[in-house]
Amino acid sequence: MKAEEFDHKFEQGEDIIPYLDLSQAKRPLRHKKPHLNIELPLWMIEQLNQQAQQQGINTDTLVKTYLLQHLTSIE
DSSP states (O other): OOHHHHHHHHHTTOOOGGGOOGGGOOOTTOOOOSOOOOOOOHHHHHHHHHHHHHHTSOHHHHHHHHHHHHHHHTO
């Protein structure tokens, strides 16, 4: 498929995913550092675990969400 045809399909709102090779796709700035050690009071850990359970997610996801919300709100 020529680039012009691809662009036209995209501009018309057609689904272009079948035309993409996603096997080599990368997400820049998404590299993760393996671990961040942080000491928290036991009461805080228990609250985080409880809130995560109420939301049906794991505690790591809850903490990442809280951090992301805070970091994006200060920009």
